[in-house]
Structures are given as C-alpha cells and as structure tokens.
Amino acid sequence: MSYKVVEKFISINGEGQRAGQLAVFIRFAGCNLNCSYCDTLWANEKNVDYEVMTLEDIYTYIESTGVKNITITGGEPLLQDNIFDLIKVLTAENELRLEIETNGSVSIKKYYEKLNHPPSFTMDYKLESSQMEDKMNIDNFNVLTQKDTVKFVVGDMKDLIKVKEVIDEYNLTEKTNVYLSPIYGKINYQDMVDFMIENKLNDVSLQLQLHKIIWDPNQKGV
Ligand SMILES: C[S@@+](CC[C@H](N)C(=O)[O-])C[C@H]1O[C@@H](n2cnc3c(N)ncnc32)[C@H](O)[C@@H]1O
Numbered sequence: 201m202s203y204k205v206v207e208k209f210i211s212i213n214g215e216g217q218r219a220g221q222l223a224v225f226i227r228f229a230g231c232n233l234n235c236s237y238c239d240t241l242w243a244n245e246k247n248v249d250y251e252v253m254t255l256e257d258i259y260t261y262i263e264s265t266g267v268k269n270i271t272i273t274g275g276e277p278l279l280q281d282n283i284f285d286l287i288k289v290l291t292a293e294n295e296l297r298l299e300i301e302t303n304g305s306v307s308i309k310k311y312y313e314k315l316n317h318p319p320s321f322t323m324d325y326k327l328e329s330s331q332m333e334d335k336m337n338i339d340n341f342n343v344l345t346q347k348d349t350v351k352f353v354v355g356d357m358k359d360l361i362k363v364k365e366v367i368d369e370y371n372l373t374e375k376t377n378v379y380l381s382p383i384y385g386k387i388n389y390q391d392m393v394d395f396m397i398e399n400k401l402n403d404v405s406l407q408l409q410l411h412k413i414i415w416d417p418n419q420k421g422v
C-alpha cells in the first residue's frame with residue numbers, strides 16, 4: 201500500500217479543537233473540489249511533486265516525531281487510495297489522536313461503521329463563496345459526534361446568513377462542534393463577531409488560522 205504525500209511536517213495545529221497544540225501533519229496529493237479560496241491549490245495540481253510513502257513509512261515517520269496529535273489533510277485525504285487502512289492503523293494506537301481534515305463532499309459513514317475508535321473529523325461545509333456548495337454530502341451530518349467538527353469558512357455576509365440557516369436546519373451545535381473561520385484576508389473579523397452576537401450564535405467558535413499569523417501566510421510546511 202502506498203500513498204502520495206506532498207508534505208509532512210511538525211507544527212502547532214493552526215485550526216480546530218486542538219489549535220495551538222503540537223501536531224504532525226501528513227498532506228496528501230489531489231482533490232475533487234476546486235474552492236475559490238483554496239490555500240493549498242498547489243497540492244491538487246496534476247504534476248505536483250510527491251513522495252511515495254508506504255503505510256509503514258508514514259507510521260514510522262509519525263512515531264519518530266514523538267508528537268501525539270496527527271492531522272491528515274490535503275488535498276482531499278479521504279480520496280487517497282487505501283486511506284481507510286492508514287486511518288485504521290493510526291486510530292488503533294491509544295496514545296495517538298488522529299484528526300482528518302475533509303471537504304464535506306466525501307462520505308465518512310464507513311469510518312463510524314467499521315472502526316472501534318473513529319478519528320476526529322473536521323468537515324467543511326463549503327459555502328457559496330467557495331463555489332463548491334452543491335458538492336456537499338449532507339448525509340454526513342447524521343454521523344458526526346461530539347468528537348468531530350463542522351467548519352464553515354466564510355467570505356461575506358451572505359455566507360454568514362447561510363451558516364446560521366444550516367446550523368438551525370440540522371441542529372448542528374447539538375450534534376457536534378461548530379467552527380467559523382474567515383477566508384484569509386477576505387472578511388473583517390469584527391463583522392464576524394458582530395454577526396455572532398446579533399444572531400446569538402451560541403456554541404460556535406470563531407477560529408483564526410494561527411499559522412498564518414505566526415508565519416508568512418503563503419509559507420508551506422508550517
Ligand atoms: C486545504 S484544506 C484540505 C482539507 C480538505 N480538502 C478541506 O477542504 O477540508 C484544509 C482547510 O483549510 C481551509 N482553507 C483553505 N483555504 C483557506 C483560506 N484561504 N482561508 C481559510 N481557510 C482555508 C479549508 O476550508 C479546510 O478547512
């Protein structure tokens with residue numbers, strides 16, 4: 201079994217429930233979507249340079265870092281051949297905490313049905329600004345748990361209004377964690393907080409991508 205890895209690195213997680221904590225990142229090549237704002241489009245290009253790694257190579261690398269939080273991302277990691285096997289191995293280790301960044305278009309059901317300890321999914325709900333909203337697999341909302349997160353990456357007021365509608369329609373804050381994150385450089389943070397106040401968005405967390413504040417926002421490998 202082999203995987204197309206475009207980068208692997210240690211950093212702090214800049215996003216999600218474990219933001220600020222050390223994490224080891226494995227980024228896979230290729231994606232089925234083409235979000236208007238994607239900050240890793242390079243990883244989705246057909247001729248991107250990648251390292252072929254076996255399951256054992258990835259496991260050995262992760263173990264060698266001594267870091268317990270693992271983030272698997274991309275690209276769209278769930279489309280990587282044999283990704284189920286890698287997730288199975290990494291979730292079988294009690295002391296590791298696996299987080300998967302996924303784009304909301306791929307079914308995550310089988311991970312709940314077949315694994316004793318499913319990973320934590322951070323699943324985007326792509327809004328109009330992304331131009332990918334019609335690709336969402338809404339069925340995923342039925343399987344998410346308190347370990348998971350739905351993330352809305354917002355670019356404007358219209359996106360924010362939709363966020364509230366989707367949260368209400370699917371009772372998302374009762375099922376799972378809900379995060380709001382700005383498209384980098386696109387929307388004023390204070391306008392987002394004002395919207396949260398005006399609409400009583402309880403149980404929703406505003407998230408700024410820490411790594412884009414700490415490092416150059418275009419820097420890879422951080
Ligand atoms: C690069 S994606 C890879 C994983 C998966 N394809 C997805 O979209 O969730 C990782 C996360 O970065 C977010 N992201 C990408 N570009 C962004 C940007 N310009 N500003 C804020 N978040 C961004 C995505 O929405 C997603 O939550």
Ligand SMILES: Nc1nc2[nH]cc(C(=O)O)c2c(=O)[nH]1
Binds near residue numbers: 211214273274411422
């Ligand atoms: N530091 C850091 N944290 C992250 N959390 C999720 C990331 C991603 O690209 O999926 C990411 C990333 O690219 N860098």
Ligand code: SF4
Binds near residue numbers: 233238241
């Ligand atoms: S789904 Fe993720 S990797 Fe794919 S284009 Fe959108 S943000 Fe980029």
Ligand SMILES: [Mg+2]
Binds near residue numbers: 239240
């Ligand atoms: Mg990123």
